[in-house]
Amino acid sequence: MPKTYDVAVFGAGPAGAQCARELAHKGYQVVLVEKMSNFLANNFSSAGSVYEVLEHFDLPKSTISSYWKSIKLTSAGTEHIWTAKRPLGVVFDFAKLRKFLTADAKSTGNCRVLLGWQFSSYQKTDDSYQCVIKKDGQTSMGENILAKILVDATGPARSVLHYQKNKPRYVSATGIEYLVQTDPLFSQSFGDATLQFLLGQHFQPHGYAWIFPMGDGIYKIGTGGYNDRKTKTQSLKYYIDRIIKNYLQLKKYQILDVHGGTVQFRPNHQEPFVDGKIVGVGDAVSSVNALGFEGIRHGLHSARTAACCIDEYLKNQKPSLDHYQRLMQQYFGRKWYWSYWLSRLVYMQFGDNTLDKIITMLRLLTTEELVEILFYYRFSNVFKLVFRQLKTLFK
Numbered sequence: 001m002p003k004t005y006d007v008a009v010f011g012a013g014p015a016g017a018q019c020a021r022e023l024a025h026k027g028y029q030v031v032l033v034e035k036m037s038n039f040l041a042n043n044f045s046s047a048g049s050v051y052e053v054l055e056h057f058d059l060p061k062s063t064i065s066s067y068w069k070s071i072k073l074t075s076a077g078t079e080h081i082w083t084a085k086r087p088l089g090v091v092f093d094f095a096k097l098r099k100f101l102t103a104d105a106k107s108t109g110n111c112r113v114l115l116g117w118q119f120s121s122y123q124k125t126d127d128s129y130q131c132v133i134k135k136d137g138q139t140s141m142g143e144n145i146l147a148k149i150l151v152d153a154t155g156p157a158r159s160v161l162h163y164q165k166n167k168p169r170y171v172s173a174t175g176i177e178y179l180v181q182t183d184p185l186f187s188q189s190f191g192d193a194t195l196q197f198l199l200g201q202h203f204q205p206h207g208y209a210w211i212f213p214m215g216d217g218i219y220k221i222g223t224g225g226y227n228d229r230k231t232k233t234q235s236l237k238y239y240i241d242r243i244i245k246n247y248l249q250l251k252k253y254q255i256l257d258v259h260g261g262t263v264q265f266r267p268n269h270q271e272p273f274v275d276g277k278i279v280g281v282g283d284a285v286s287s288v289n290a291l292g293f294e295g296i297r298h299g300l301h302s303a304r305t306a307a308c309c310i311d312e313y314l315k316n317q318k319p320s321l322d323h324y325q326r327l328m329q330q331y332f333g334r335k336w337y338w339s340y341w342l343s344r345l346v347y348m349q350f351g352d353n354t355l356d357k358i359i360t361m362l363r364l365l366t367t368e369e370l371v372e373i374l375f376y377y378r379f380s381n382v383f384k385l386v387f388r389q390l391k392t393l394f395k
């Protein structure tokens, strides 16, 4: 007889592992199934986030590589740095973050973790789902599990929600990142508490590049962009190599790892978040925000919201799981759409001269105001900026 669980979660990214963690802490019997056999195998995310995420999701220091308290924007012809006295955010160690969330779920005694297994198929029975999971590369029958509720946390694959269904069209963007060990002299002069974004065709056509500190002289140097560009460009690696050679002028360095990934999303969230008793969390329901492709915090939030809705449903306080989609749509509001629209302008439309002018204008914003735009999508600050610019003109 297959073992029965309250909830089967597929995918142990930040969203799936957090959802399993929340449900296991609430006392439900959970199985967490992850395709990869270890978290280093798909260590693809730059994993920058804001400081509040730590307290909000009770994340320990062991998940953090570094703290940042400055943001630097650079274009072909100008640059500016915004600094705060206290840390404004963190760069996670993406592997350690997922490892912690999974271990914490397991430590409750209510969550079975299966690494190296993947969702293969499901069949609906009267009051549960019978799922087949298979070990990587396995061609035989696999193993059966029974669960009352399924959570699709498979990221852009959306393997469960779209099982045997046609997928809608998604916007897609791809990023690649080098983990680079620099020499101590370089890191002393460059600093290790700044998130740096390099904008414009000069650095990365149809996208942007970034340099995130990881501590101990290690940096994540990456580039990424939209995949629907009409003109041909060089490979993403070509632009990273150029940044290392021409912009950073690194002479002595070691590439410790190369990783990357693709995000696929619907800017308007016109896709099902719930199908019967199947719930999608994280990137499986387009929670990544297109402005800076920040998805970890929003994935964690969707996981918590889904776990609350599942809890209410299993306690018979709600007749279905449908209110989850409503709650998530309230969270996104119009901000995700405007972020997408702005990212298309900045990454795809604006030339280097325009971006020089924009960065010059953004200097009128305080650090907090810039953070509010980049991480909280408060675009009303853009109006403040225009007002301040007009004031300087009429002085």
Ligand SMILES: Cc1cc2nc3c(=O)[nH]c(=O)nc-3n(C[C@H](O)[C@H](O)[C@H](O)COP(=O)(O)OP(=O)(O)OC[C@H]3O[C@@H](n4cnc5c(N)ncnc54)[C@H](O)[C@@H]3O)c2cc1C
Pocket (backbone or CB within 6 Å): 010, 011, 012, 013, 014, 015, 016, 033, 034, 035, 036, 042, 044, 045, 046, 047, 048, 049, 117, 118, 119, 120, 153, 154, 155, 156, 157, 159, 174, 175, 176, 177, 224, 260, 261, 262, 263, 281, 282, 283, 284, 288, 293, 294, 295, 296, 297, 299
């Ligand atoms: C290059 C790059 C840089 C990024 N930088 C940042 C950043 O700086 N800050 C930030 O907040 N976000 C960043 N993001 C986005 C962020 O990483 C994602 O939004 C986030 O990881 C989404 O979490 P998730 O759990 O929804 O999905 P994922 O992290 O994609 O996890 C999905 C999991 O499901 C597993 N899986 C897939 N199919 C199956 C299956 N059939 N069965 C079982 N398991 C399966 C996968 O192996 C994976 O572990 C970046 C993304 C990329 C690509």
